[in-house]
Every structure is written in structure tokens, then in C-alpha cells.
Amino acid sequence: MTAQNKAKWFKFLILILGGGTVYKLANLKDAFYVPMQEFMGLSHTQIGLLLSANAIIATGLFVVGGMLADRFDTRKLIPLGLIGTGALGLYLATFPPFSSLMLVFCLLAVCADCIYWPALLKAIRGLGNDQEQGRMFGLLEGGRGVVDTLVAFSALGVFVALGSGEHGLKAAILFYALIDIAAGVLTWFLLKGNQAQAQTSAxxxxxxxxxxxxxxxxxxxxxxxxxxxxxxxxxxxxxxxxxxxxxxxxxxxxxxxxxxxxxxxxxxxxxxxxxxxxxxxxxxxxxxxxxxxxxxxxxxxxxxxxxxxxxxxxxxxxxxxxxxxxxxxxxxxxxxxxxxxxxxxxxxxxxxxxxxxxxxxxxxxxxxxxxxxxxxxxxxxxxxxxxxxxxxxxxxxxxxxxxxxxxxxxxxxxxxxx
The missing domain is CATH 1.20.1250.20 (MFS general substrate transporter like domains)
Incomplete structure (x- = not known):
């Protein structure tokens, strides 16, 4: 394997790390639905409203995210989305009132779906030639599944280790937040010279x-x-x-x-x-x-x-x-x-x-x-x-x-x- 190929696959692995973690906070209900009800005081309807608000904002901003990916360097957008998501997670771990939670879930859509996701897709496309696109995107989905599984079970382990109570849920949310921030920092420092950066047009x-x-x-x-x-x-x-x-x-x-x-x-x-x-x-x-x-x-x-x-x-x-x-x-x-x-x-x-x-x-x-x-x-x-x-x-x-x-x-x- 040439040095160029090694660099390409190294960058690909870094991108997968963020891709498998960025949606964990917005999808907190996947592993912690009942604890969210018990310790955050949320009803079924309130959890549904949070998810709906997140989905509506995300759908409305996908096109804006695509425009941003064309205008700015993806190496800047990807860490910004991850670190922004992690920062929101730090606040989420304080168990704010429902009105503030609505704002947090809307902002999670801004960070993950508007700033991060279109930039990630553009970066992945830029890593491979036209004959490699199937492999690149297929491995992205599989790699995200691996990271997704490891991070989810690790957060569940943190929750159980701290007694499966309120402190355990706060710790699990903090775990997700810190993973996002760490992935953002790694992406910023390790994707220097990325061939997939956005090409600014006139x-x-x-x-x-x-x-x-x-x-x-x-x-x-x-x-x-x-x-x-x-x-x-x-x-x-x-x-x-x-x-x-x-x-x-x-x-x-x-x-x-x-x-x-x-x-x-x-x-x-x-x-x-x-x-x-x-x-x-x-x-x-x-x-x-x-x-x-x-x-x-x-x-x-x-x-x-x-x-x-x-x-x-x-x-x-x-x-x-x-x-x-x-x-x-x-x-x-x-x-x-x-x-x-x-x-x-x-x-x-x-x-x-x-x-x-x-x-x-x-x-x-x-x-x-x-x-x-x-x-x-x-x-x-x-x-x-x-x-x-x-x-x-x-x-x-x-x-x-x-x-x-x-x-x-x-x-x-x-x-x-x-």
C-alpha cells in the first residue's frame, strides 16, 4: 500500500469516528428512553416533541448544510459540527427544563445535520475516485455501525456502573458529549491537507x-x-x-x-x-x-x-x-x-x-x-x-x-x- 493510500484510509477512519458518534445525543432515547422519563421528568409526548423538532429542523437545513459544504473547507465544518454537538451535550447533562431541551434538540440538528453531515458526505466522496464510491460509502455505513455499537454499549456501561440512576444518566450523556468533542479535536488536527476539502467557487x-x-x-x-x-x-x-x-x-x-x-x-x-x-x-x-x-x-x-x-x-x-x-x-x-x-x-x-x-x-x-x-x-x-x-x-x-x-x-x- 502506497503512502498516499495509507493517508487516505487513515483520514477515512477519522471521519468514521465522528460519523458513529455525532447522532448519539439526538437519539438518546435509543438506549435511555425510560431513564429520560424517570430522571429528566419527560412524558412520552414530550420525548416525541423533542424528536419531531429535531427532525423538522434537520430536514429544513439539509440544503443549507450543502451550501455551507460548497462554500467552506470541510476540515473546518466537520470539527465545528462535532464540537458544537458535544458542547450541547454538556448542557444537556444538567437536565434543563423542557423549554430549554426543545432549543437543545433544535440546535443538535443544526450542528449534526446542517454543519456536519453534508460536509462528511462531501469529504467521503473526495477521498475516492469514481470507481471506489461504492466501497467508500459502504465502509462508511459499516464503520459507523461498529463505532455506534461500541459507543452505545460503553455509555450503557457507564450508566450501569454508576447505579442506573440519575447520576448514571448524567454520566452517560457526558460520555457522549466528550466523545463528540474528542472526535472533533482529532478531526481538526489529523485531517490537515485533506484532499476532500471544499473547493471554493467564484x-x-x-x-x-x-x-x-x-x-x-x-x-x-x-x-x-x-x-x-x-x-x-x-x-x-x-x-x-x-x-x-x-x-x-x-x-x-x-x-x-x-x-x-x-x-x-x-x-x-x-x-x-x-x-x-x-x-x-x-x-x-x-x-x-x-x-x-x-x-x-x-x-x-x-x-x-x-x-x-x-x-x-x-x-x-x-x-x-x-x-x-x-x-x-x-x-x-x-x-x-x-x-x-x-x-x-x-x-x-x-x-x-x-x-x-x-x-x-x-x-x-x-x-x-x-x-x-x-x-x-x-x-x-x-x-x-x-x-x-x-x-x-x-x-x-x-x-x-x-x-x-x-x-x-x-x-x-x-x-x-x-
Missing amino acids: KNPLANLMEAIKVPAIWLVSFNVFMVYIVYCGLTYFIPYLKEVYGLPVALVGAYGIINQYMLKILGGPAGGFIADKHFKSPSRYLKWAFLALLPMMAIILLVPKSPGFIYAGMAATLSFAFIVFSMRGVFWAPMGEVGIAPHITGSAFGIGCLIGYAPGMFAYVGYGALLDHFPGQQGYNYVFVAMMLLALIGFAIASRLQRLVRKAAPLATAATA
């Missing part, structure tokens, strides 16, 4: 955004991400499905949840990246056929007999479906490199992509949940799963159109390189 950020809006390829990539993400949201309902329909024991619920949320993220992202680059030679081509592969997998889930004797078959079928989806999540940003987005509008392109691509988080769970509430039991799950199949079919059509665009763009890119 145009202003708004002009870059308007230029990006006029590029059809950016919209195709964005809606491709949208379709992957809306199917991904449906994975949440595999756990209650197995519990209600197959009588999944409580002990297996925890094990299944860990595999479904952590192990598949760690394995699926890198697998998708390497398959897309090495076998399919194109992330967009891989996404097209992966969408199609979801259809027979969901058909198997629907056809597995619904009795306790087939519980392991049901688990295997749902986990196989989820693995494909996680492999798609690992590469759904990689086509940004394939379609030849100009470097000076890369940040704006990712901003538009995040705005559209992550939008299902605001309504998909409500839609799936409404189906299950209106049609209790097996019927409701059948409707949810059929809806996921139809969405995958639409995704296949969008990914097919995207791949055709990539094929047309390839000869032009080759000629330009020559």
Missing part, C-alpha cells in the same frame, strides 16, 4: 444551489435514496410482527433486535459496497437489482407458515430481507460519483439529496403504523409488507432510469478524462 453558495437544482441526475439519485429509506423504515415492524404472529420469546426479541439494528448495519454496508464495485461495477446497477431482489424475499416472508414451529424460518426470512436493505443503504449515496457531479456543487447536491432522501423519516412510520392500527393482527402486517413490495418496485424503476443515465454519462466522462 459563484456564491446560492448560485451553486441553483446550478445543482437544474441537474436531473441529482434528483434521480435523491429519489433513489428516498425509495431505499422508505423501505428501510418498514424494517422496524419485523420485531412486533415476529412477536405477535409467531410468539417470539422475550429473550429472542432482544437478540433479534441487536442483530437487526447493529450486526446487519455493520455487515450490510461494506458488503453492498464491495459487491457494487467489484461484481456489478456500478452502485446504481447494484441498487437496481437489489430492489428487484427484495420482491421474492418479501414474498417468502408472506408465504412462511404462521405458526410457532416456523419461527426460525420467519426470523431468517426477515433478516435476509433486512440485510439486502442495509447493503443498499451502504451505497445509496455512491451514484453521486457515477453521474459526474461537478466538485463545486457537490455539497449542494448532497444537501438536496438529504432533504429528499431522508424525508420518509417524517411520515413513513406514521403511515405504516396507521395500517397496523386500522387492520390489527396478520392482516395489517400483510398490508405493510405488500406496501413495501410496491415501493421496492417503484425503486427498481427509478434505479433503472438512474443506471441508464449513468451509462449515457460514462462515454462523456471517459472522453473528458482522455
Whole structure:
């Protein structure tokens, strides 16, 4: 491995460290939902309001974040987002009143989703050439899963070690905050000379955004991400499905949840990246056929007999479906490199992509949940799963159109390189 390659992968690991920690405070409920209620005095409604406020601000600022990534050096934006997130965590650990918590969760969206995330995506794209985009983004997703798991369990260990009470929760929040600050400081000092820094253009950020809006390829990539993400949201309902329909024991619920949320993220992202680059030679081509592969997998889930004797078959079928989806999540940003987005509008392109691509988080769970509430039991799950199949079919059509665009763009890119 050359010195240049070693430097590239070292920078990549530094970026992964921040990517796996920056959202821990905004998603504190993942590991500490009940302690938040007990020791911070929050109701279900109040926790929901905090999460909704964070999601709304994040969605509204993704495009602004993309403009910032085009205007400023990503080496400055990434540490700023991490250190800002950590500073908010230090205040969060004081258990402020609910009105202040609302402000904190809104500012967490500013730091993580506006300042940090589009800059990270641009930095990752800049680390690899167009033939490496699948691997880079796949390893980003897998690496984030590893860091995410280690940090989450470490914080849980701090909480338990200090008695699983109020002091334990404050210590866990401080742990998250200090990890973010440390990652920000490391990023600042260790990413010097980063090849992925933002390239300032003679145009202003708004002009870059308007230029990006006029590029059809950016919209195709964005809606491709949208379709992957809306199917991904449906994975949440595999756990209650197995519990209600197959009588999944409580002990297996925890094990299944860990595999479904952590192990598949760690394995699926890198697998998708390497398959897309090495076998399919194109992330967009891989996404097209992966969408199609979801259809027979969901058909198997629907056809597995619904009795306790087939519980392991049901688990295997749902986990196989989820693995494909996680492999798609690992590469759904990689086509940004394939379609030849100009470097000076890369940040704006990712901003538009995040705005559209992550939008299902605001309504998909409500839609799936409404189906299950209106049609209790097996019927409701059948409707949810059929809806996921139809969405995958639409995704296949969008990914097919995207791949055709990539094929047309390839000869032009080759000629330009020559």
C-alpha cells in the first residue's frame, strides 16, 4: 500500500469516528428512553416533541448544510459540527427544563445535520475516485455501525456502573458529549491537507444551489435514496410482527433486535459496497437489482407458515430481507460519483439529496403504523409488507432510469478524462 493510500484510509477512519458518534445525543432515547422519563421528568409526548423538532429542523437545513459544504473547507465544518454537538451535550447533562431541551434538540440538528453531515458526505466522496464510491460509502455505513455499537454499549456501561440512576444518566450523556468533542479535536488536527476539502467557487453558495437544482441526475439519485429509506423504515415492524404472529420469546426479541439494528448495519454496508464495485461495477446497477431482489424475499416472508414451529424460518426470512436493505443503504449515496457531479456543487447536491432522501423519516412510520392500527393482527402486517413490495418496485424503476443515465454519462466522462 502506497503512502498516499495509507493517508487516505487513515483520514477515512477519522471521519468514521465522528460519523458513529455525532447522532448519539439526538437519539438518546435509543438506549435511555425510560431513564429520560424517570430522571429528566419527560412524558412520552414530550420525548416525541423533542424528536419531531429535531427532525423538522434537520430536514429544513439539509440544503443549507450543502451550501455551507460548497462554500467552506470541510476540515473546518466537520470539527465545528462535532464540537458544537458535544458542547450541547454538556448542557444537556444538567437536565434543563423542557423549554430549554426543545432549543437543545433544535440546535443538535443544526450542528449534526446542517454543519456536519453534508460536509462528511462531501469529504467521503473526495477521498475516492469514481470507481471506489461504492466501497467508500459502504465502509462508511459499516464503520459507523461498529463505532455506534461500541459507543452505545460503553455509555450503557457507564450508566450501569454508576447505579442506573440519575447520576448514571448524567454520566452517560457526558460520555457522549466528550466523545463528540474528542472526535472533533482529532478531526481538526489529523485531517490537515485533506484532499476532500471544499473547493471554493467564484459563484456564491446560492448560485451553486441553483446550478445543482437544474441537474436531473441529482434528483434521480435523491429519489433513489428516498425509495431505499422508505423501505428501510418498514424494517422496524419485523420485531412486533415476529412477536405477535409467531410468539417470539422475550429473550429472542432482544437478540433479534441487536442483530437487526447493529450486526446487519455493520455487515450490510461494506458488503453492498464491495459487491457494487467489484461484481456489478456500478452502485446504481447494484441498487437496481437489489430492489428487484427484495420482491421474492418479501414474498417468502408472506408465504412462511404462521405458526410457532416456523419461527426460525420467519426470523431468517426477515433478516435476509433486512440485510439486502442495509447493503443498499451502504451505497445509496455512491451514484453521486457515477453521474459526474461537478466538485463545486457537490455539497449542494448532497444537501438536496438529504432533504429528499431522508424525508420518509417524517411520515413513513406514521403511515405504516396507521395500517397496523386500522387492520390489527396478520392482516395489517400483510398490508405493510405488500406496501413495501410496491415501493421496492417503484425503486427498481427509478434505479433503472438512474443506471441508464449513468451509462449515457460514462462515454462523456471517459472522453473528458482522455
